[in-house]
Amino acid sequence: MPNNFARVPGLLGVGLLACLAGCRPEPPTLPPADDGIELTAAPPIRPTVDASGMFASIEWLASDERQGRYTLDGPQIEAAASWISQRYEQLGLEPVDGATSMRLGYRLRTKVEAGKYQALIVQRKGKPVEIGAEQFSPRGEGVSGTAEGEVVFVGYGLSWTREAQVGSGAGSEAESGHAIDSYDDLSGQDLTGKIALVLAHAPNTLDLMALFGAMQKLSETFEADAAPLREANATAKLEKLHKKVREDLVDLVEPFVDPKLLGDSYWKVEDPKARLDLTALASVFMAQNGDRPKFDLREASLTEKAKHLAAAGAVGVIFVQGPRSFVGKQARDADLLPGVSDEGLQSSRGVLPDPAPIPVVQLRWKQADKLFSIGGEPLSKVQAAIDGDYQPRSQALGVTAQLKTELIDDGLEVPNVLAQLRGETEEIVMIGAHFDHIGTDELGSCRAIVRKDDRDAICNGADDNASGTAMLLELARAYKQAGVTPKRTIVFAHFSGEELGLLGSHAMIESSPFDQGQVVAMVNLDMVGRLGPRGLAIGGLGSSDDWMPLLDELGNYGMEILYEGSTTTRSDHAWWFRRQIPVLFFFTGMHGDYHRAGDEIDEINVEGLGTIGQLVSDVIWELAGGRAINWTAPKQGDGIGRGLPGSDPTSVIRRVDVHGNVVEVEPEVD
Incomplete structure (x- = not known):
């Protein structure tokens, strides 16, 4: 049978953006019959994503009514799952083989108490x-x-x-x-x-969660003390405050850090009025620890x-x-x-x-x-x-x-959502995104911060990860409405419980309704809504030698891109990597609103969302069309890593600028 997803040469690139606000590709048509002339079908048209449609989905998912989509907020996580399921039903997609519904529940153990x-x-x-x-x-x-x-x-x-x-x-x-x-x-x-x-x-290794909590307290205390000093332009006092918080941070991580080995870059205060970035300061300690x-x-x-x-x-x-x-x-x-x-x-x-x-x-x-x-x-x-x-x-x-x-425990059931666009074979291309976030300061782990003179107690998670969820939904729409039948089945997977420790994706892969051995590749979208000066990061390339040739063929679509060899443990695709399934991870980087109330829709880069979405769509086009993507045993440094893409320059394959030229790699703040 002919491959309906045969690759179409050429790149859409930045020129595609003029069409992103609403293009809908029509199915190819045949010219009228003419006796004696053998007719062939026109080549299929690649699905085209709609940036405005993605943004509309982000608006719904990241609205205050969703209350931060916290996995343990039963009504809100169920409402989000139902809304996603309904979108797929409206498109005419099906539950995955082996399931009777697009909603697949799993049980969380939420409470354990000591008995007598x-x-x-x-x-x-x-x-x-x-x-x-x-x-x-x-x-x-x-x-x-x-x-x-x-x-x-x-x-x-x-x-x-x-x-x-x-x-x-x-x-x-x-x-x-x-x-x-x-x-x-x-x-x-x-x-x-x-x-x-x-x-x-x-x-x-310290108790890292305790360290993170202690660092947050240091940061909050610093900002509370610094605010009136900034107003008074008290530069000398601000410099003393910066020095003290650096000393306090060293005290926290003692006995793992020798203060004598910390260079001038740690103690020097470039701008006394600047906000404190403790994560960047802590990265100095990581460098001091070397290659242990x-x-x-x-x-x-x-x-x-x-x-x-x-x-x-x-x-x-x-x-x-x-x-x-x-x-x-x-x-x-x-x-x-x-x-x-x-x-x-x-x-x-x-x-x-x-x-x-x-x-x-x-x-x-x-x-x-x-x-x-x-x-x-x-x-x-x-x-x-x-x-x-x-x-x-x-x-x-x-x-x-x-x-x-003697222990007494309790739990509850929460949803994942899976839908499929059936292909010609049993092979599966999985594309996933988590749709949960961290809730509010009352129900969840959101810390209220001051934003635009108002106190906001909801972490809406527009970038994390309404952006990936919206892109997944848009890809399903684009592929379904393009009217093509892929060679491989495409499974669209939405995970809850990611913010609680990748729980939804773990439950799914452990109790999958279909044979995970059929999955040829897993593509994960997590925080793809804030394309900025540092560009896009694509991780997991060490999981297959076939990834980089594919991405080189497609090009960079006018974006700065960092190509990362290792696979981070901090997002859902890690479970598939551990099953020796090739993975890709699309990510636009950390920012100051990460897990904060400032992660709102007004910070979403809609144009960038469309560009990334088209690149992902074209990657899926190749995979679903039958392109070979084979597992490769990771080379040194290209396995599972703790950091996010770019945090370790030794595992970066390359970084290119908007013109596709290779540029020097600098460590990302992780």
Whole structure:
């Protein structure tokens, strides 16, 4: 059968913009029959996107009536899902194969409380020592139950290899100067029937959520103190204020930063009246840390650690947040226990991941120092040693422990939306975007800020990610109304729960209504509405050697573009990358309104939205038409990375200017 999506040569580029405000391509027509003349169909016309239509969708999605589309705001997230589904129904698209509806629900675990009975007993020198309730807490990363066994210390419970180094094209060295090829806390340890004693977080890594919260407080305090000084033109006092906040930031990240190694660029104040950019200041610390091992932060979560330990045979887990993982001396000395369900990013926003099938508790580090000897040393000193040379100290401790936990949990069902434009084959091109955001300051994690002299308590998320959602809907309209049948089926996937930790996309790929092995490529649109001086970033190119030739053929459409090799963990396409499916990520960059009430529709670049949308459309045209896109094992630095595109220059393939000329790559503020 002929390929109806055969590639049409030539670029539409900037000249396309004159048509973006409403062009609708008509299906090709045949000339009247003429006896004796063999007629052939005119070549298909590439679908053309409508920028104004995308903006109209953003207006609806990012209106105050949507209240920030928070996943845990049942009425609002359901209203958004219903509206998206209705748009597809009106276009005549279908539910994906294996589903009876475009709405596909999944369950979130939203609440975990401690029951009445909890116990932690450690046998030391043949005598049971019952630990007081104030010294430990049951954890929602596990389940209700009992466990007894020998205690085995397994460090941070993590592994890393030089080949899997994420986000960097270089090798890694520990602070001692010796090259580190691998790190594996579980190597050689038999955990069958044992209780695992595990450090929280990762080597040489602070509690990042606590650090982010502390930095936000520093920033808010600084702005409150700086405002009247700016009004009074008190330059000298503003300079002192800038110096103090820099000192406070160094104090937060001690003992990981040597103030003596910070250069003049950190301490110098170019403009005392300028707003404070703590993220840029913190990037200096990242540079100081060099090429040390970069552990996958998802794998470093308590949930993932507990699941891995259970899979390795452990019957229970005792977590300890070592002193080096706390943010600031005050928190380190206080050694406070988190709540039952406080697990970083996810639980702080009201959701817990599914638990490991074993009981889990967390113990104060000061109490752990008293209870356990690890090679003759207390846990706090062992943590410092591991952080210093990245050498595991895992070993059986010669003592046994008993755990008893009782937990009570609850949850709710939330929606994803999936629709398809059926093709000629079972192969699938998936294009996705998350449609949730962070809600309001009352229901959600929006922080109210002053905007245009009014106090706005709604994070509307026009760019994040009404823009990607609107582009996805517009692509569906353009392809459906173009009247062509693709060779490969196109699946349009809208995820909720992204802001809670990529939960909707994870639920979808884990319980997919269709075989994920049919997906040949996944294209993700997240924050594509603010095309500006830094241009467009396209990430994930290391997942296939076929991506860059395709993008080179299409060109840059008059945009500055950064082509990124690595795949960020911070958006939905990461799950497909982990399944060895080629991915692309379209992104116009971070901005000052990120996760703030200022992310409004008046900041959307409508013309840029149209240009990006047409580039994405033409990429999908090629993919849906059968172009080969094969998985490529990522090269050094082109695997999963923590940063956003451009944050690590070593993983950038190239950057081009609006004329397509290669330009020098400078690190993006991540």
